[in-house]
Amino acid sequence: MYSLKEKEIIFVFTGPDGSGRKTVSKLVGESTLHMKGVISYTTRERRHYETEGEDYHYISKDEFESARNNGEFLESVEVDGNLYGIKEQDIKNTFEEKGCIYLVLNTEGAEILKKLYGDKVIRFFVYADRNTVMERQKERGDTPEIIERHLxxxxxxxxxxxxxxxxxxxYKLDHIAFEVTNTIEHYFKLKLEEKAAKKELL
Structure with missing residues (x-):
């Protein structure tokens, strides 16, 4: 298992599908704070509004199982017969570029990472009420079957x-983006203060 260095933090965005967790994470993580996201791998089919390498890495079940048997996944879960996972090497490579990274995971994946890394994992639960989630999924073009499965x-x-x-x-994208940004910046500030305090002790 990859050992997180002292300065390294993983911010995890989780919550119900259709809550906007991925939109919020990209707006805050990449556009505002210039963090690097790590993309999950999945065996489910790509939906028409999704992009390879941006939403997921789409691979076959055989490819996924082979990688899992080789110990490549830091975490992996099965949801509705589809496999999802984050590769350990991707975490390591991304940390070499940035000191903090973010992930978008379902609740099962978020819990696995929390158990692995404890206080180094900060979870942001993004949600909307059931009707809003359903409407958002309709707007993005999900089929009734997919919506029913998500709900x-x-x-x-x-x-x-x-x-x-x-x-x-x-309930309002710019509002939640502002709140999440301030929260993450608070963690950045704490890290700087801890670093300064340790220098004073030397």
Whole structure:
């Protein structure tokens, strides 16, 4: 397992599908704070509004199983018969570029990372009410079958809310982006203060 260095933090965006967690993470992580995101691998089919290498890396089940058997995945989960995972080497490579990274994970993946790295993982739970989630999925072109499958997990995902370090209701994108940015900057400030304090002790 990759050992996080002292300065390294993983920010994880999680919550129900359709809550806007990926949109918020990109707006805050890449556009505002210039962090680097790590993309998950999945065996599910790419949807028409998704892009390879931006939303997921889409691979076959055989490729996924082979990589998992080789110990390449730091975490992997199965949801509705589809496999999802983050490769350890991708985490390592991204940290070589940036001291802090962000991930977008379902609640199961977020919990696995939290158990692996403890306080080094900061979870942002992004949510919207059930009707809003359903409307957003309709707008992006999800089929009724996909929407029904996602909503079947809604209550279970929402139950994870209180486990996370920070909770944000995504009712207005610019508002939540401002709040999340301020929260992440607080962690950056704490790291700088810790570094300065240690220098004084030397």
């Amino acid at each position: 079947a997990h809604y209550d279970q995902d929402m139950a994870y809310k209180e486990e996370c370090e920070h909770i944000f209701e995504n």
